[in-house]
Amino acid sequence: MEATPQNNEPPPINVARLCDTFGDDPEFMAEMYGLYLSDAGQRLTELDAALGTSDTEKIASVAHTLKGTSGNVGAERMSALAAELEQVDSAQAPQKAQDLATALKAEFEAVRAFLKHYVHSPL
Amino acid sequence: MRLNSALGRSKTVADLRQDNASQTSSTAHLSTASTEPIKELPRQSVLVVDDSPTDLRYLGRLLEAPDRHVLMAASGEEALKILKGVELALVILDVRMEGMSGFETAERIRADECTRDIPIVFVTATGREEKTIFQGYDAGAVDYLFKPIEANLLRSKVKVFCQLSAQRLLIQKQLQEIQAKNEVLRHQLEEIKTLRGLVPICAKCKSVRDDSGFWQSIENYVSEHSEAEFSHSLCPDCTDELYPGLIRSGNGSDTSK
Numbered sequence: 001m002e003a004t005p006q007n008n009e010p011p012p013i014n015v016a017r018l019c020d021t022f023g024d025d026p027e028f029m030a031e032m033y034g035l036y037l038s039d040a041g042q043r044l045t046e047l048d049a050a051l052g053t054s055d056t057e058k059i060a061s062v063a064h065t066l067k068g069t070s071g072n073v074g075a076e077r078m079s080a081l082a083a084e085l086e087q088v089d090s091a092q093a094p095q096k097a098q099d100l101a102t103a104l105k106a107e108f109e110a111v112r113a114f115l116k117h118y119v120h121s122p123l
Numbered sequence: 124m125r126l127n128s129a130l131g132r133s134k135t136v137a138d139l140r141q142d143n144a145s146q147t148s149s150t151a152h153l154s155t156a157s158t159e160p161i162k163e164l165p166r167q168s169v170l171v172v173d174d175s176p177t178d179l180r181y182l183g184r185l186l187e188a189p190d191r192h193v194l195m196a197a198s199g200e201e202a203l204k205i206l207k208g209v210e211l212a213l214v215i216l217d218v219r220m221e222g223m224s225g226f227e228t229a230e231r232i233r234a235d236e237c238t239r240d241i242p243i244v245f246v247t248a249t250g251r252e253e254k255t256i257f258q259g260y261d262a263g264a265v266d267y268l269f270k271p272i273e274a275n276l277l278r279s280k281v282k283v284f285c286q287l288s289a290q291r292l293l294i295q296k297q298l299q300e301i302q303a304k305n306e307v308l309r310h311q312l313e314e315i316k317t318l319r320g321l322v323p324i325c326a327k328c329k330s331v332r333d334d335s336g337f338w339q340s341i342e343n344y345v346s347e348h349s350e351a352e353f354s355h356s357l358c359p360d361c362t363d364e365l366y367p368g369l370i371r372s373g374n375g376s377d378t379s380k
Contacts, residue, residue: 021274022184032180039177064219068248069177071271079271 010076012111015118017074033115036073040066040108047101056090059097066104078107167212167285168192172202172228173246174220178270182215182246185274186281199223203231211241212288213281218247218259229262239263242284246270246277318348 018029043062050058063086070078081104090097169186171193173179179195186193194209196202200223202214214232218225225245232238245259248270259267265284268277323332324341331344342353362369 017271028184032177032184035177035180039175061219061221064248065175068270069175071248072178072181 012075012077012107012114013118014074014076017072030119032073033119036069036075037112037115039069040075040078040111043069044101044105044108047104051090051094051098051101054091054094059090060086075107075111078104078111081107166190166192167288168194168209169213169215169281169285170194170196170202170205170209170211171215172196172199172220172225173215173217174198174222175217178217182272182277185272185277186215188282191285199225199228199231202228206232206235206238206241210292211238213284214241214243215277215281216243216245216264218245218249226258226262229259229264233263242266244268244277244280244284246272314348318345 013033015029018032022028043066047059047062047066049055050062063082066082067079067086070076070082081100085097085100085104088097088100167190169191171179171182171186172195173182174197176197179197183193183195194205194211196205199220202216206214216225216228220228223231225247229243229245232241232243242265243263244266245262245264246268247259256267266280268280322344324330325338329341330338331341332338333344333347345351346353357365
């Protein structure tokens with residue numbers, strides 16, 4: 001997957017957020033992004049399971065966590081999608097919840113690809 | 124009369140006054156402590172509680188400072204265990220956690236006499252609805268922040284809470300010192316009262332019975348219970364008895380050596 005952004009879209013991670021907060025510390029950035037990929041990947045797995053069992057509370061809870069964590073590391077589109085999912089009543093609109101979960105997973109792959117490129121050769 | 128002056132009562136009271144004056148001076152220093160910058164604040168500890176490893180590391184790193192310990196807990200249960208053994212300046216608590224929620228954790232902290240005064244700042248990704256925020260304040264929060272965290276805002280707030288905590292600890296220390304001084308003064312006052320009260324004295328040898336029931340010479344007793352010192356002299360009658368041939372000078376009323 002192409003790691004660099006296309007069509008003038010902003011990258012899936014706003015790396016300036018962590019840089020502005022913690023300064024230029026590649027080691028810490030790599031640690032944070034590694035933690036985020038592991039953490040968010042696990043949440044998406046939990047989200048899949050919750051969608052499978054129509055566990056509306058768990059769906060909202062996972063979306064909530066993804067929203068906050070993604071926002072903190074600068075994964076702004078992930079955070080926005082998670083915020084939207086958190087607001088969806090998945091019992092009333094299961095398809096919408098499913099679509100948002102699919103979009104989240106696609107965005108997560110974009111984040112992963114971007115970070116793979118970024119961590120090895122920072123912008 | 125001589126005994127009264129020998130007791131040196133006024134001198135002792137003056138000493139007490141001097142001690143009181145130095146105590147007042149300490150109190151004055153205490154009262155200015157809150158307005159003057161404190162140069163050497165004790166190292167403060169902050170506990171961060173979040174069930175997201177990413178957010179926990181993020182917050183932990185964000186709050187690192189040379190004069191601060193940052194402790195981290197991945198759940199409310201773990202936080203309560205840590206709280207038992209540490210003096211904390213502040214708890215940063217995620218609201219929505221698996222297992223024990225942030226609100227429940229806060230209520231437990233508030234319910235424990237040892238931890239109820241620790242300030243709690245909630246952080247959450249939940250929307251900014253008033254109802255949720257008030258629920259946080261009801262649970263004992265002193266502040267409420269939203270994810271994504273505004274780093275400088277959180278750092279500033281934590282710094283203020285740590286300074287307040289350090290000042291509180293300094294005031295406690297000064298209070299303990301004042302209480303210790305008061306205790307010393309109280310003992311000294313008790314001794315003065317003993318000398319002022321009824322002192323059992325032997326009608327024949329003039330020994331005095333002390334508080335423990337032991338008989339001792341009046342000189343020893345007075346020396347132990349006051350700042351008085353004795354100079355040895357002979358009164359005229361004893362001089363005549365001991366040295367019958369000695370011609371006294373003047374009116375012969377004093378043969379101090």
